[in-house]
Each structure stands twice: as structure tokens, then as C-alpha cells.
Amino acid sequence: MELGLDGDTVVVTASSAGLGRASAAALADEGANVVVCGRDPERLAATESELGDLDGDVLGVETDITNKGDVEALVEAAVEEFGGVDHVVTSAGGVPPGGFADLTEREWYGAFDMLVMSAVWTVRAARPHLEASDVGTITCITSTSVKEVIDDLILSNAVRRGVIGLVKSLSRELAPGVRVNAVLPGAHETSRIEELVEAAVERGDHDTYEEGLDSWSDGIPLGRVGDPRELGDVVAFLASDRASFVTGACVPVDGGRLRSA
Ligand SMILES: NC(=O)c1ccc[n+]([C@@H]2O[C@H](COP(=O)([O-])OP(=O)(O)OC[C@H]3O[C@@H](n4cnc5c(N)ncnc54)[C@H](OP(=O)(O)O)[C@@H]3O)[C@@H](O)[C@H]2O)c1
Incomplete structure (x- = not known):
């Protein structure tokens, strides 16, 4: 299937490894220019170099997505290098495991910054560019925990649902110009x-x-x-014009593990 992403520019957060990287790879394979980021400069440089063998151009920007200024600089770097931003894909680092009694207040606020505010800051910075694009999309990588709680992962269970509220609200506020969706990975x-x-x-x-x-x-x-690429391919599809009537969707990619619809 031709996705028509050739030449589009995509900012993918938390993407020097894992699901973010796999999404960036799927998008670059389709000819999109991808901006990848992470904190560890060596890991980021390796990813930038490996993805550089694919069809799109790649820019790596050292970024801590829990830092608002870093996120704004990430989007600015994308605009400077490629002239705009057509798509945003948000991934994040993990948050501490544990149940209610195990976690400090600081860890709750940290999880909120990592999972919710990183997406808010990315969208705030990219919104004018997405709205100026003919093909603007936002795709947030979350977890199946937003539908069915996972034992000993109370931060993911509770805080990630804020991202779904953000996705559903933005899919209405930014329509019809920008489509906004979430993917819900199971184990990859x-x-x-x-x-x-x-x-x-x-x-x-x-x-x-x-x-x-x-x-x-x-x-x-x-x-x-799952292979992370199986998540990345769904992200690339949602960003593409082949998903042109899909917005506000929360798509599980979990091998069928979720029992709820
Ligand atoms: N893998 C799964 O099966 C699965 C399933 C459901 C949900 N998830 C969730 O999906 C997200 C990604 O998971 P993953 O498995 O892809 O993790 P991963 O393999 O550990 O990769 C995480 C990526 O995020 C980057 N990162 C972490 N903290 C960051 C920060 N503060 N600022 C910028 N980049 C940061 C890491 O680079 P640096 O460390 O160098 O910054 C790395 O590139 C997590 O929130 C995870 O909980 C994963």
C-alpha cells in the first residue's frame, strides 16, 4: 500500500530506541523526513545513523521530553532543518512500576510530566506547523493500560488516561485540519x-x-x-492519507490481549 508520506516531516519523541524508534523507522521507510530524539547522545547518534540508511532524511536532537524548553527546541530544530512539521508522534520513557503504596508524590508528578506534559508541550510547539500543513496528524503512543489496568503499574494505568483525554479533545478541536489518534501497544x-x-x-x-x-x-x-515494527507500521498508516477518515481513534496493537472492545 502506498502511504504517500514521501517528503513529509515527522517529529517523533522518545525515539532513539523502542516503539518511538520503530515508528520513526516505519515512517522513514516511506520516505518521510524524521526527527528523532532521546537523552543519551550515543544511542541517539547510533539511531540517527542507522535510520539514515532508509528513504527519508533523519535528524537527531538531544532532548529530555520532561523539559519544556528541550521540547520546544526539538520542534524548532525540525522546522529549521525541514521547513515545517507535518506529523507528530509522541512516545515517552517508562514510568516507575508499583502499586499505590509504593509511589511517592514526586513520582506521580514525574509520571505526569513524562507521559502527559511531554505530549502537551510537543503539540503546543508543533500546532501552528501542523495547522499550516495540508496533511497534519498527531499520533500518541500510549498503552493497553488505558483500557484495562495492569497490576503493579498504577502510574501507567492512571496517568496515561490523560493522554487519551487529550487525544479525544484534540481530535475535535483541531478538526478538520489535523487528525489525532492514539495507538495502544501491548507487549513488544x-x-x-x-x-x-x-x-x-x-x-x-x-x-x-x-x-x-x-x-x-x-x-x-x-x-x-510483538515486534516493535508491528506498532511502527500502524503509526505510519495512521499518519498517512490512507487513514484520511480516521481521527479520535484508540487503536490497540496487542496481539488480541485486550478483552474489552
Ligand atoms: N515495549 C512495550 O511493550 C510497551 C507496551 C506498552 C507501553 N509501552 C510504553 O511505551 C513507551 C516506550 O516504551 P519502549 O518499550 O519503546 O521503551 P524503550 O525501549 O526503553 O525506549 C524508550 C525511548 O525513550 C527515550 N526516553 C526515555 N526517557 C526520555 C526522556 N525523558 N526524554 C527523551 N527521551 C526519553 C529513550 O532514550 P534515552 O533513555 O536515551 O532518553 C529511548 O529512546 C514507554 O512509556 C512504555 O512504558 C511500552
Whole structure:
């Protein structure tokens, strides 16, 4: 399917690894210019170089998405390099696991900055450019936790729902010029999951990495965790004109794990 993204410019937050990177790769494969970011300069440089082999141009900008000034500079860098911004894809870092009794007030505010304010700051900075584009879109990467709570992840369960409220509100406020959607990833084998599996093997919960990864497949009808690219391809589709009548949607990409519609 021709997605028609060739030459468009996309800012993807938290994208030097994981789901953000996979989304940037899917978009660059379609010929879009992608602006990727992260805090670790070495990881960012490696991603910038690897994605540079794809069809679109790539710009890496060292950014802490919990810092408003950094996010504004990220969007400015995109405009300076490519002349505008047609699409925004928001991903984020992880937030601390735990239940209600485990978390400090500071961690609640930190999760709000990481998950909600990073998206708010990105959209605020990019909005004039998205509105000036003929094809403006925003796609927020969240989690299946916005539909069904996940045990021991109360910050994700509670705070990410703010992103869905943002998506639903923006899909109405910015229509008809800018489409706004969310994707809800289930388990995908990113560096975050790799670290969790390796830690479980070290603790002795599993004998091998493969066995540990298999345990993440429990309850997934398709019987496996996702490849991050399977999320990235859905992000690229939603940003494209092939999804021209899709806005305000929350699309699970979870191998069928969610039981609710
Ligand atoms: N993987 C899954 O199965 C899954 C499922 C549902 C939801 N999610 C959520 O999706 C998001 C991405 O997860 P992932 O698995 O892709 O994680 P990941 O593999 O650890 O990648 C996270 C990316 O975000 C960047 N990042 C982290 N904190 C940042 C910050 N403050 N400013 C800028 N960049 C930052 C990291 O680079 P630096 O560390 O260098 O900054 C890295 O590029 C997380 O919120 C996660 O909870 C993941």
C-alpha cells in the first residue's frame, strides 16, 4: 500500500530506541523526513545513523521530553532543518512500576510530566506547523493500560488516561485540519522489555531469555509478543492519507490481549 508520506516531516519523541524508534523507522521507510530524539547522545547518534540508511532524511536532537524548553527546541530544530512539521508522534520513557503504596508524590508528578506534559508541550510547539500543513496528524503512543489496568503499574494505568483525554479533545478541536489518534501497544520486544526479561533471568525466575520472553506471551491470543515494527507500521498508516477518515481513534496493537472492545 502506498502511504504517500514521501517528503513529509515527522517529529517523533522518545525515539532513539523502542516503539518511538520503530515508528520513526516505519515512517522513514516511506520516505518521510524524521526527527528523532532521546537523552543519551550515543544511542541517539547510533539511531540517527542507522535510520539514515532508509528513504527519508533523519535528524537527531538531544532532548529530555520532561523539559519544556528541550521540547520546544526539538520542534524548532525540525522546522529549521525541514521547513515545517507535518506529523507528530509522541512516545515517552517508562514510568516507575508499583502499586499505590509504593509511589511517592514526586513520582506521580514525574509520571505526569513524562507521559502527559511531554505530549502537551510537543503539540503546543508543533500546532501552528501542523495547522499550516495540508496533511497534519498527531499520533500518541500510549498503552493497553488505558483500557484495562495492569497490576503493579498504577502510574501507567492512571496517568496515561490523560493522554487519551487529550487525544479525544484534540481530535475535535483541531478538526478538520489535523487528525489525532492514539495507538495502544501491548507487549513488544523493545529494549525496555529486554531489560525486564534479563532481570527476571538474573533473579532466577527463568532459565533462559527465550523462556522469560515466552512468559510475556501468556494471555496473548496470537501467542507471542510483538515486534516493535508491528506498532511502527500502524503509526505510519495512521499518519498517512490512507487513514484520511480516521481521527479520535484508540487503536490497540496487542496481539488480541485486550478483552474489552
Ligand atoms: N515495549 C512495550 O511493550 C510497551 C507496551 C506498552 C507501553 N509501552 C510504553 O511505551 C513507551 C516506550 O516504551 P519502549 O518499550 O519503546 O521503551 P524503550 O525501549 O526503553 O525506549 C524508550 C525511548 O525513550 C527515550 N526516553 C526515555 N526517557 C526520555 C526522556 N525523558 N526524554 C527523551 N527521551 C526519553 C529513550 O532514550 P534515552 O533513555 O536515551 O532518553 C529511548 O529512546 C514507554 O512509556 C512504555 O512504558 C511500552
